[in-house]
Amino acid sequence: MMRTIRWAAAGAAILVVGTLAWTGPARAQSAAVAQAMVAGTVGEQSDGYLGVVGGASAAVTAEVEAINIKRRAAYTDLAAKRGVTVSDMAAATGCQTLSSRVKSGQKYRIAGGAWQTKGDGPIALPGYCATAG
């Protein structure tokens, strides 16, 4: 019984350390991209992915791609659970990022259009976002 508890504790410790080790680089990664978003070299897109506006470093570009791959994995997972397409799930997330995540002065792009800078008012979202409220 004690042995089981000890093993469980050890397992939990390994899990915690593993999680910390895994989120460490991920946090550094998102910090660099967050800076690029403030600088206007990276922006959110209505398709649910990040895009490089231009002028971003090779490192930041690679980080954007890495984040997009992880996003795609998350969208794929949720889409399978809900029985919708991956692009639908991604677009639904795009509605959210554009409506509540992009801050004034940051770049965003709708459906492959030109990059725009968010003003003080809310972003004019694609029609399919409106029904979600």
Add this chain to the structure above:
Amino acid sequence: MIERTYFAVRLTGVILLGMTSGCIQVKAPDKPIEINLNVKVQQEVVVRLQRDAQDLIQNNPELFPQ
């Protein structure tokens, strides 16, 4: 006294008449009733996805830097 009773009876008659004429007649339709739920279902899917999207963003801050 009799007149008053007569008046009351007449009044009741008028009220009853009014009630019967005010009745709504319900007639079963010949054709089967069709209710289109597609629009609502579609909207529910979008709303549900929006909620999933919100949770995804909140639970994965490293994927959604600001």
